[in-house]
Amino acid sequence: MASSLHNLLSKIIKKGSLTVRGSGGEQHYGGGGGRTVAIRFTDEAAERELVDDPQLKLGELYMDGRLRVEEGDIYEFLALVKDNTLSEGLSFGMIWRSLIRIAVSQFRNRVPINHNRRNVAHHYDLSEKLFSLFLDEDWQYSCAYFNPPGISLDEAQIAKKRHIVAKLLAEPGQRALEIGSGWGGMAMYLAESSGVDVTGITLSTEQLKISRERAAKRGLAGSVRFDLQDYYYLPPRKYDRIVSVGMFEHVGRLNYRRFFNKVNDVLADDGVMVLHSIGQPYPAIINNPWIEKYIFPGGYIPSVAEVLPAIEKAGLLVSDIEILPMHYAHTLRHWRERFMANKEKAIALYDERFVRMWEFYLAGSEMAFTHEAFFIFQMQIVKKRTAVPDNRDYIYEREAELKAFEQQRIPLDRIAV
Known part of the structure; x- marks a missing residue:
């Protein structure tokens, strides 16, 4: 040796x-x-x-x-x-x-170059079959909510959507925007559960294609639409509700002011936003070089202290913050176990080197939550303090209503084409 x-x-x-x-x-x-x-x-x-x-x-x-x-x-x-x-x-x-x-x-921080489309394609435009090997049935590629503890991954991802939608206080007839719409699961859940009109934006052509197909299959083409759109170039239109789940990690710390200024531009005066993101306990000097090179080029995990000043300077108010410390560790463990159980299928899609890369990515990410104090934060953001109640009881009351909705909702795989 x-x-x-x-x-x-x-x-x-x-x-x-x-x-x-x-x-x-x-x-x-x-x-x-x-x-x-x-x-x-x-x-x-x-x-x-x-x-x-x-x-x-x-x-x-x-x-x-x-x-x-x-x-x-x-x-x-x-x-x-x-x-x-x-x-x-x-x-x-x-x-x-x-x-x-x-x-x-430090140099990159001072010479910001927008490579959002290229960076997103590097990770999210991989084969849809790859993600089907380890995600839940709704293809939620963000932290699940294991409440109560011990529930399955599918149940925890439904609980995540339920928890976020409850915080949005969405009502029938409202217009909602999802920044970073993934494969469309959150937008469809929001539209069906709350009767709102939803626009989802993404920079992934693969996710866009699948989202539109899934919305059409559910008969939601009239109330849910998906566009290939960078948030910064959103047209001037007001939305009553804005949700962003697992996208903020790709914004980059130099762009936080830009991001929240745009939120301020498109959020209605009595509107509500829920931002769901990975956080770390303190600002990082550098990104992990392996993650930067192979998995998420241009990504950055913020600390809460880096996010709050940008929200304040944009003229917005934080009405609620919830920290979820270990839920992503549980999510990543489920993903890794599912992925490795389908190892041979993944090798057939790519090769053994790719599979080892993906296993290392999932294991290293899990370790960040179990050993490096990473967490999930959910921020509820408003323009007016009166836009939300002054206690959190409404969240749990709305979750109970959403559970009743879920019992009657037909799973996508049971809908005839």
């Missing part, structure tokens, strides 16, 4: 048990009492590359099959590392690469 890797692991792994098999045979690290994981390197160069640039190379080595998990899985390995302190053992290579990434990040 490369001496640099041996020295690094000796400093890091104190709790749990890690077995590493590589060029120099088998080495053991940790004092036990935690997770037990075994990994293998296929070549000595991989060991050196990992030490020089772990943030990028760990994922790349796993994708390429040069780092293999032989006991446990990739989530358990990532979690084992995070269970231990990382305050020691930084190599020169780690330090200088981090400094370069900070400099590049």
Whole structure:
């Protein structure tokens, strides 16, 4: 084994048990009492590359099959590392690469270039068959709401839609806008449950096609429409309700003022918006380089402290904030288990390297919620304080009504074409 890797692991792994098999045979690290994981390197160069640039190379080595998990899985390995302190053992290579990434990040922040369409296509214009392998029956590609605990993924995704729509206080005859409409599930639920006219906008051509097909199948073409549209170029039209779920992570921190200024432009004076987004406990200096390169180019997870000033400067008010700490960890675990259960189908769609990349992405994302204090925040945003009640009882009362609606709603797969 490369001496640099041996020295690094000796400093890091104190709790749990890690077995590493590589060029120099088998080495053991940790004092036990935690997770037990075994990994293998296929070549000595991989060991050196990992030490020089772990943030990028760990994922790349796993994708390429040069780092293999032989006991446990990739989530358990990532979690084992995070269970231990990382305050020691930084190599020169780690330090200088981090400094370069900070400099590049600062440069990009000062020279904002709108690549929204390209960035969205990188992730969301993959084959629809891929997402069908692990999402729920409504194709909700955002955090579910496991209330009560222990419910299925499908039940939790319905609970998420129910919870958000209850906060919107939607009423028949209103006009609603969904910014980042995905595969159309939220827009259709909102229209059918509350009698509102919904416009959903997306930058994904694949999602647009499927959304329109699904709305037509439900007979909602007259009340739900989907457009290929960047939020910044929305025409001047007022909406009574605005919802955005899992899209704000792609806005970019330099564009928060732009985003909320546009919300202010199109939200009616007595309107209500619900913003659902991943959050992190403090502003990040740089994005994870592997996620940036392979999964979400141009994305950024905000802290609440970064979002609130932009809302205030746009002349908007926050009427409610709810933090959901672990619901996305549960969601990602369901997705990863479903994806790996359909591993052979995913390989047939793409290849083994892609499947390892996707597994690493899902495992690393789950670890961010279990070990790095990431969370979901839901912000209710208004122009007038009187637009919403001064207590939260209405949310639970409306959820009860929506549950009754759900009992009578016909599932999409039972609707005859």
